[in-house]
Amino acid sequence: MKILAFETSCDETSVAVVEDGKKILSNIISTQINIHKEFGGVVPEIASRHHIENILPVFTEALEKSNCQLNDIDYIAVTNTPGLIGSLLVGLMFAKSLSYANNIPLLPVNHINGHIFSSFIDNDVKLPAISLVVSGGHTNLYYIYEENGKIITDLLGETLDDAVGETYDKIARILGLEYPGGPHIDKLSVNGEDVLKIKKPKVDGYNFSFSGIKTFITNYVNNQKMKGNPVSKEDIAKSLQEIIVNVLYDKILTAIKEKDVKTILVAGGVSANRRLREKFSEFKNIKTDQNEQIEVHFPKMEYCTDNAAMIGVAAYYDLKNNSQVEQRKQYDVDAISTKN
Ligand code: ATP
Ligand code: FE
Ligand code: MG
Numbered sequence: 001m002k003i004l005a006f007e008t009s010c011d012e013t014s015v016a017v018v019e020d021g022k023k024i025l026s027n028i029i030s031t032q033i034n035i036h037k038e039f040g041g042v043v044p045e046i047a048s049r050h051h052i053e054n055i056l057p058v059f060t061e062a063l064e065k066s067n068c069q070l071n072d073i074d075y076i077a078v079t080n081t082p083g084l085i086g087s088l089l090v091g092l093m094f095a096k097s098l099s100y101a102n103n104i105p106l107l108p109v110n111h112i113n114g115h116i117f118s119s120f121i122d123n124d125v126k127l128p129a130i131s132l133v134v135s136g137g138h139t140n141l142y143y144i145y146e147e148n149g150k151i152i153t154d155l156l157g158e159t160l161d162d163a164v165g166e167t168y169d170k171i172a173r174i175l176g177l178e179y180p181g182g183p184h185i186d187k188l189s190v191n192g193e194d195v196l197k198i199k200k201p202k203v204d205g206y207n208f209s210f211s212g213i214k215t216f217i218t219n220y221v222n223n224q225k226m227k228g229n230p231v232s233k234e235d236i237a238k239s240l241q242e243i244i245v246n247v248l249y250d251k252i253l254t255a256i257k258e259k260d261v262k263t264i265l266v267a268g269g270v271s272a273n274r275r276l277r278e279k280f281s282e283f284k285n286i287k288t289d290q291n292e293q294i295e296v297h298f299p300k301m302e303y304c305t306d307n308a309a310m311i312g313v314a315a316y317y318d319l320k321n322n323s324q325v326e327q328r329k330q331y332d333v334d335a336i337s338t339k340n
Contacts, residue, residue, distance in 0.1 A: 006078040017063065018316065028065065092335045116153060119299055128145040180269075197239070
């Protein structure tokens with residue numbers, strides 16, 4: 001089964017062809033990072049204009065690279081929520097038109113579901129699993145298990161305020177680093193010391209809170225500047241890495257203790273983070289309830305940030321779960337910007 005997938009929820013225009021939910025025949029990503037850099041963040045109106053310019057060439061390239069014709073395609077998948085409304089609309093309208101004109105059923109896909117299922121590319125995932133989605137807008141923890149042949153994703157917890165990627169980007173801005181800040185902080189931290197030793201936020205259950213960490217660092221930087229003391233970007237980067245990675249690690253450790261967990265899946269842009277990858281490999285030293293080693297999976301870099309391959313894979317599992325049967329031929333699917 002071949003799925004042609006579209007992703008335009010933020011500032012990446014991406015089109016992919018996915019075979020049987022596993023094999024990525026093509027995955028073309030056109031990113032606008034360089035355009036939005038000078039504004040210090042994504043400008044929604046500019047993003048949607050660029051999607052309009054990019055979508056046709058990206059689609060053409062993805063189809064060519066996959067060696068498929070439109071009549072080889074069984075389904076068209078498209079991100080319809082959450083994201084920037086103007087950006088979402090470009091992908092959705094393009095996919096709808098293509099679907100209608102060629103009589104290929106349309107599958108709307110939740111972008112965060114896409115991030116979750118990016119872990120299933122190139123991997124035979126052993127369930128039950130814990131999935132952590134850490135991106136620019138989300139910090140969500142899921143328990144994923146199989147029931148009656150269906151894959152269930154239960155949201156265990158989420159951030160009550162800022163997302164992890166957002167925290168990286170905001171601190172980067174304070175330090176005068178370019179957008180997106182995550183990769184810069186990741187690099188700088190290698191030569192830094194954890195001088196701030198920030199305390200863990202107290203949040204019950206599986207939820208997270210990162211805005212206090214941001215305030216703490218902002219106050220520290222302002223105080224140092226007021227006193228005329230030098231501020232080491234490397235040390236702040238290292239301190240931020242340590243607190244964030246430890247908070248995420250601890251919540252997952254709790255889940256491993258409380259639940260039957262065979263695999264840890266990490267997805268979203270922040271899953272590219274070096275310290276996160278290093279620290280999370282420690283989970284492999286923990287044994288499952290069946291006395292086997294816990295597996296830890298990070299997606300390949302091209303599937304960490306926004307891409308259409310993950311949308312095609314999520315659509316495949318949605319279909320398998322039969323959750324969208326009624327929607328397949330409907331063209332009244334809307335773009336919805338909010339996360340729910
Ligand atoms: P969402 O998926 O929630 O709608 P998004 O699609 O904008 O948000 P992604 O593209 O998945 O998010 O991820 C982008 C985020 O990942 C940015 O905040 C960026 O700073 C962060 N990021 C990328 N690489 C790293 C890294 N090495 N370390 C930390 N953060 C990183
Ligand atoms: Fe994303
Ligand atoms: Mg992005």
